[in-house]
Amino acid sequence: MPTCSVDLPEEFDFHWSRQSGLKHLYKQFEAAVGSYQQFWNMLREIDDNCWVLEPEHPTFSSTHRRIALGPNISIHAMVNCRQPNMLPECRLLGAESAVADLREKLNVNLHRWDVDRSLLKNLEEVLDIDFPSPTSTSKEELSVSCGICYCTLLVEEVPDVVCEEKRCGQPFHRTCLYEWLRSVSSRQSFNTMFGECPLCSHPIRVKVLTG
Ligand SMILES: [Zn+2]
Ligand SMILES: [Zn+2]
Incomplete structure (x- = not known):
């Protein structure tokens, strides 16, 4: 049985028997490709x-x-x-x-x-x-980079913590904001860290990261 590496949204599930050949395999691949059109x-x-x-x-x-x-x-x-x-x-x-x-x-x-x-x-x-x-x-105009590290993607993380002050609206990575707030010794209560937006000083909060 051959191994196939494919660029399909799902695993390529094909049938293979002793009588199968490459042509048989290709037909199945073609059918799979057709089903995702x-x-x-x-x-x-x-x-x-x-x-x-x-x-x-x-x-x-x-x-x-x-x-x-x-x-x-x-x-x-x-x-x-x-x-x-x-x-x-x-x-x-x-x-x-x-x-x-x-x-x-x-x-x-x-x-x-x-x-x-x-x-x-x-x-x-x-x-x-x-x-x-x-x-x-x-x-x-649609910039979504983090206001602390100026990147968009940080190890699969998108900047989704956003300053609630409307004129600011700056997004931050959870990790970046947490590290920032911790470094300026903000107040922590249960699992939330409270502090100020690094840009506009509006109150901002972030869930404490675990693990
Ligand atoms: Zn960041
Ligand atoms: Zn802000």
Whole structure:
């Protein structure tokens, strides 16, 4: 039985018998590739028309996308490769004040989800916004780098702790903010560290990291 390395969203499950040959294997691979066409088409529409923040270089096996919705606001969607037209598992990232509004819309507009529409069109419909596109918005305008280390990705971590002061709205990595607050000897109560935003001094808090 041969071993195959493939770039597919799922494991390549193939049948192999003593009579099988490469041609037989290729036919099965072709069928598998065919079954993901709708999934890839829907993701390609997103990759071509939106600011995809993650993965930086999507492959055929990537089933998630983090898409910028505005300055320091993004949506993380886990797409079902078998049913890409269904509502994906979504997580909104950004300042609670901005995210709360979108979360509300998502709940209220859920009935507008139409399986005959593309994933992107559906997301825009239920969130009631046009996703910023690379042709009209620069990445700097949507910057989501951490205010402490100035990076976006830190060992798989996105800067999702956000200063609640509206004019600031600076995002931080949980790890960076925790280390910062600890270094300026902030107040800790149970599992939360309280302190001030390193940029604007507005009160900010972060869950204490364990392990
Ligand atoms: Zn950081
Ligand atoms: Zn701030």
